[in-house]
Amino acid sequence: MQEITYLAPTSLGDVYTALADGKRSVLLAGGTDIIVQLREGRSDAEQVIDLKHIPELTQFAFNSSGDLKIGAAVPFAEIYENAEIIDRLPALIDCATLVGGIQIQSRAGFGGNLCNASPAADTTPALIALGAILHIGSANQVRELPVEDFFLGPGQNALEDGEILLQIVVPNPGSNSAAYFHRFIPRNEMDIAVANAGVSLTLNDARDRIENARVAIGAVAPTTLLVSEAAEALIGKEPGEAAFAAAGDAAANAATPITDMRGSAAQRVHLSRVLTVRALERALKRIEEN
Amino acid sequence: MAVRRTQVQTTLNGEETDFLCEPRQSLLEVLRDELGLTGTKEGCNNGNCGACSVLVNGRVANACCVLGVEAENAEITTIEGIADGDKLHPLQQAFLEEAALQCGICTPGFIVSSKALLDSEPELDEERIRFWLAGNLCRCTGYDKIVRAVLKAAGTSDNG
Numbered sequence: 001m002q003e004i005t006y007l008a009p010t011s012l013g014d015v016y017t018a019l020a021d022g023k024r025s026v027l028l029a030g031g032t033d034i035i036v037q038l039r040e041g042r043s044d045a046e047q048v049i050d051l052k053h054i055p056e057l058t059q060f061a062f063n064s065s066g067d068l069k070i071g072a073a074v075p076f077a078e079i080y081e082n083a084e085i086i087d088r089l090p091a092l093i094d095c096a097t098l099v100g101g102i103q104i105q106s107r108a109g110f111g112g113n114l115c116n117a118s119p120a121a122d123t124t125p126a127l128i129a130l131g132a133i134l135h136i137g138s139a140n141q142v143r144e145l146p147v148e149d150f151f152l153g154p155g156q157n158a159l160e161d162g163e164i165l166l167q168i169v170v171p172n173p174g175s176n177s178a179a180y181f182h183r184f185i186p187r188n189e190m191d192i193a194v195a196n197a198g199v200s201l202t203l204n205d206a207r208d209r210i211e212n213a214r215v216a217i218g219a220v221a222p223t224t225l226l227v228s229e230a231a232e233a234l235i236g237k238e239p240g241e242a243a244f245a246a247a248g249d250a251a252a253n254a255a256t257p258i259t260d261m262r263g264s265a266a267q268r269v270h271l272s273r274v275l276t277v278r279a280l281e282r283a284l285k286r287i288e289e290n
Numbered sequence: 291m292a293v294r295r296t297q298v299q300t301t302l303n304g305e306e307t308d309f310l311c312e313p314r315q316s317l318l319e320v321l322r323d324e325l326g327l328t329g330t331k332e333g334c335n336n337g338n339c340g341a342c343s344v345l346v347n348g349r350v351a352n353a354c355c356v357l358g359v360e361a362e363n364a365e366i367t368t369i370e371g372i373a374d375g376d377k378l379h380p381l382q383q384a385f386l387e388e389a390a391l392q393c394g395i396c397t398p399g400f401i402v403s404s405k406a407l408l409d410s411e412p413e414l415d416e417e418r419i420r421f422w423l424a425g426n427l428c429r430c431t432g433y434d435k436i437v438r439a440v441l442k443a444a445g446t447s448d449n450g
Binding site: 077 | 294296312313314315316335336337338340343346349350351352354355356357359360362403406407421422423424425426
């Protein structure tokens with residue numbers, strides 16, 4: 001690994017100052033991607049800025065409206081051990097428990113998974129389905145960005161020079177609503193998605209009509225896709241087989257996958273359909289059980 | 291050639307420890323090359339195999355994916371800190387009794403990772419153990435003997 005300097009600032013102001021000092025900087029949260037990239041010469045950073053000593057980035061809490069705000073450096077293990085999140089946002093648990101093994105989940109978190117911008121990232125489909133909003137900070141301002149607009153291409157995110165991801169805000173889904181994340185890998189654990197899908201459903205009070213829906217599919221395009229055609233196929237319909245099949249068709253139509261060592265393009269298109277349908281069935285089950 | 295080194299204060303296996311390291315060194319390199327604690331093994335060195343599992347503030351992490359400088363003010367436990375003096379930890383005893391190792395390279399990582407599981411979850415079954423240990427790879431045993439050893443330790447130990 002090339003020689004680096006290491007900074008552990010304790011305030012956001014110090015982070016912005018360090019980012020403006022002219023050195024090539026990389027931000028460190030869990031480090032499970034960054035440290036490997038540095039060691040393997042895939043990063044030319046001169047300076048590592050550790051974000052784990054900054055309160056705004058290492059805490060998470062529900063606000064009075066029931067929205068969950070997660071600091072960008074919070075590790076997955078802290079999220080999936082929290083009883084309130086398990087109860088209110090189980091789709092976050094679906095994905096947080098699948099990223100790498102326990103050793104990775106102790107350190108890695110939503111913030112780093114988003115910034116790494118892998119098309120096969122495990123957490124983006126669920127966050128898109130839940131309508132998460134990113135808070136992005138710089139020395140001058142904090143701006144908000146819907147998570148689906150954060151990805152520009154494989155490994156490329158929308159952060160500008162001097163900006164950092166501060167928090168991920170997951171809005172309160174409200175009543176008669178649930179989300180589900182589903183991933184296909186050829187083994188049980190510890191693999192990168194061949195394809196994945198995150199969905200959310202909101203029903204009317206009688207629970208016989210879909211009022212709102214979001215469907216996101218991953219590993220089938222250069223970035224995770226929010227499939228608006230799938231949502232259109234669901235909204236206004238009765239929740240069940242016909243609407244879910246139509247949404248699956250829309251997801252399959254939206255997928256533009258490549259063939260690689262993990263799977264063929266044809267298999268990924270098929271998986272987009274199947275995972276979308278199954279995730280919708282399971283989201284519906286979550287609503288019914290609540 | 292003189293290289294800039296940083297002083298780090300940490301608690302290592304229960305003892306206050308100071309060390310000097312370069313910021314680019316991983317915790318794994320610091321443990322093995324600076325502190326002589328070679329029980330923690332290097333397998334893949336990229337976060338896939340779990341051979342370098344250590345506890346950082348009670349959570350199991352891959353030491354190859356932690357910078358040595360991040361150990362500042364942290365509590366680190368390695369395989370060398372698992373036994374109580376000459377008295378083996380119940381996990382170590384169970385691994386011996388169940389012959390849960392062959393070449394031994396993965397064993398320290400499995401024991402450290404399993405200790406984190408036993409410390410946090412008293413009620414264990416085979417499925418939970420296999421899920422938890424998915425981040426530890428073994429290319430000799432086929433895992434069954436390891437899982438049996440952890441089940442045995444879970445049943446017999448006070449997890450001290």
